[in-house]
Amino acid sequence: MKLYPTLIDLLKTDPRFVDDDGELVLAAVQDSAWKMDHDLMRLLLANADLEATFFDDIDGHRVFNLNTFIDYISQKDFLDNSYTRFKNRIGLTVGGRFLSERGEVALVWPYKDTVLEGGQTKEEETRKEIFFNEVLAQDEINRLLAPKVLTNFARHAANGTEPVTDFKRDKGGVIRDNLIIKGNNLLAVHTLTQQFRGQVKLIYADPPYNTPGDSNTFGYNNNFNHSTWLTFMKNRLEVAKDLLREDGVLVATIDDNEYAHLKLLCDEVFDRENYLGTIVIQSNPRGRTTNTHFATCHEYALFYAKDIDSVSVNYIKLTKEQELEFDKKDESGDYRLLPFRRSGGTSTPEERPNSYYPVYYNEKKQAFSLEKNEGSVEILPIDKLGKRRVWRQTRPSFLKAVERGDMVCRKSTGKWVVYMKDRVKEGRKPKTIWTDSKYDASANGTMLLKGMFNGEKVFSYPKSLYAVKDTIDILTERGGNDTVLDFFAGSGTTAHAVVELNREDGGNRQFILCEQMDYVSDVTVNRVGKAAVGQDCDFIYCELMKYNEAFMERIQTAKTSKELLEIWQDMAEGSFLNWYVNSAMPEDALRDFEAIGKEPKGLEKQKHLLAELLDKNQLYVNLSEIDDAQFKVSKEDKALNKAFYGNAYDA
Known part of the structure; x- marks a missing residue:
């Protein structure tokens, strides 16, 4: 149809609708159409053929026909390139329309009423994560967020690593062991809700800052970069609120790039009335010299209460x-x-x-x-x-x-x-600006961590231990046994701070860390173990049991198209593909897949496509499937899962 190239060429004149390679981003066009974007309307009205096709005449007025336009650009022949043809042939369309336009699932471009997992598994790769941002329909979300099978248990104590035989519990039956859990942090935190709903005093969240540049972990689709980050955060903030006690507090650190948006998002999730304040922390006294206009030397920490009337803040100790x-x-x-x-x-x-x-x-x-x-x-x-x-x-x-x-x-x-x-009193009311030299993230984050690992730089941009420590100190009971959760655990600064505070005031605070990066075993676990030397402090390490997540990791680390073809073959034979995917690997689809690999950023596009094929409900093994023979859960793991979940195990 001759209108296809006319419309495509016209849409590409708007920079909002093209990616870095000059390809049309349908999701951006659809979003503007749904919003009745005036610039899009003017663009279409500028061409007589397009005006006649997409606008109706009502008493001399031109009225945009949204349904006609959406149906037109959603046809499978609209973008006739290798990438589109591959989706058609392998099954990423249903009824001639991409799944991203249907109600069942939204692919690639997330919105705030959706669920986004995020899948980063290796720090500082050129492409941090293959964005398998399929946003599942509501009836599928329950399976995605259901409790997972835990495996690879180990207790780390002063005398080394020991097998886990049981869990310590308080009089109310709540687990009191310190925990480090490896796995997708959204799914790990939902797994924790079975045992810790309404039990956590403080959640310290240090998420990806979404700062422009090489350190940005949300860079796959620049046209929806911001909404991707907001979706990512909204999903985690909602479950965080569920875990907090009535007198609990969330602390989220962020920089200038997303501060205003995170503040509004927290206002929505926690209510504006529960906003305690924002502390500006001078984390880089020298300033970030790579900045264009100003040398940034600070970051923010937002404080939100679950119920502001129930919260008290301790004085901060004198420097x-x-x-x-x-x-x-x-x-x-x-x-x-x-x-x-x-x-x-x-x-x-x-x-x-x-x-x-x-x-x-x-x-x-x-x-x-x-x-x-x-x-x-x-x-x-x-x-x-x-x-x-x-x-x-x-x-x-x-x-x-x-x-x-x-x-x-x-x-x-x-x-x-x-x-x-x-x-001299116990301290001073915490100020909203922290400038003490101990908050320098280089001296008391990077260099401190290097000192713990014989001079080796094992982690990039760790927080100052003392910034985290003072935050925990003013929000938890001194000498008490409050629970502190960090589901962006990184190098383990939060656990280190908890250990230090317990040593100083004789407290028995509990830490729970969640981390999905591979360094958790070598860096996080080792750091916490080193920090706890000489103290009666142990912790349990475990992992969410992988299934399709193993394929995600293989996809991310693949270096060639040939490797990806082998992974595709293995996926078709041994994993749960999405129900709509053709597992037969048609010859035409193979040719299209190979053609994609020869395009600019072809390997990245191929990885993204393979990630879309996987059933995200099967990234990890659900607890409800623990007895399924195909997952091969050991007797020992079954016993420990029963001990961890208690009554929920048989629910």
Whole structure:
């Protein structure tokens, strides 16, 4: 049809509708059509043939016929290239339409009411993950998120690795073992809900920042990069909220690129009323010099309560620099002197009328009073410019400070100045900007970790141990046994921080980590083990039992089209392909597949196609299928799964 090339060429003139290779992105066109995008309408109206095809005339008005347009661009012959022909022949269309246009499943371009797993398994590959972003229909999601079979159990203790025979539980029957679970973090966290729903005090989430550049893990389809990231985060935030106690808190770290969007997303999931605040952490004092305009030296930590009325925040401990400020001492302890007169904002009598009053001081008796006595001088809170200010405290609080011996009066340039003793307390209310040198992610993240691994750089961009440690300290009970969850575990900084805090205050906080990257065995587990040396602290390591996930890993690591063809053959014979896929591998499909490999970024496109063929409900073995002979679950694993899941095992 001659309209095909006309429409395609016209759509390609809009940069929103083409990818990096100049190919048309149908998902972007469809999205604009559904939104009745004005620029798309103008584009179509500019061509008489397209106007006649896609617009109806109603009393002289041109009305866009959405259904006609969507049906037209959804026809299987619309984009007649190797990639499209392969999808048609292998079965990624049903009834002449791509599955991404049907209600059952949305492929490649996710939206906020969908479920996106993410499949990264190796850190810092050129293409971080093959985006198998099939977004499953609601009736399939339950199977995807169902509890998984756990395997490869091992208890890591002070004297080495031991077999796991059982799980420690508290009086309420909740598991108290520290846990490190390897597997897709969305599915791992849903697996945890069986045991830990409503049990977690703090969730520390350090997700991919979605920063433009080589470090971006959401780069497959640039046209939907942002919505992909939002979907990824929304799925995880929703289950995170389910795991939190009523007095629980979520902390999510992020940089400028997605801060505003993450804030709005958290407002939606947790409700704006439960927003506790944002802390700006100076994680890179030197600044990121690769930035174009400003050298970024900070990141954000968003704090959200499950129920803000149930949450309390501890004072943060004083830094060494702050402790040095308390350079004076009396019989009651260390203190520093602060001017009793307020300055700056809200420091006028109009704003604080109860804090404006005369103070009387008798130099001979070194005594304060609120009443004028013989030998006393009147002192008012007047600043150097003669402007009226107020005192730091009201009259009753001032008198109590006098009784404690916490008021001091000294002469300065011929005038009496009132000071109050500010004593060392347990700490200070956490400020919203953290600039202490201990928060430097290079010195106390990268270099600290290298020191633990004999100078070897085993992980990129770890958090400062102390930024995480202080976050946990202000949000968990000191000396208590709160549960801390991190489902973007990385190198294990969160667990390391929990171990350090327990050592300092005698607490028994529990950590639970989820990580899907392969380094979890060599880096995360080893780091936590090293941190726990000399302390009565052990943890259990286990993995979600793989099925189709094993093929995903093979697809991601393949180097040639020939390898991918072999994987395809193995997939057809030994895995669960999606129900609509033709497992016979037609000759025409093979030729199209080979042709795709010769195109720009051909290997990447081939990987993406093979990922689409897999049934994502079978990435890991569901607990409900533990007795299925084809999965070969051992007796030992069955017993440990029963011990882990308890009553849910037989449900």
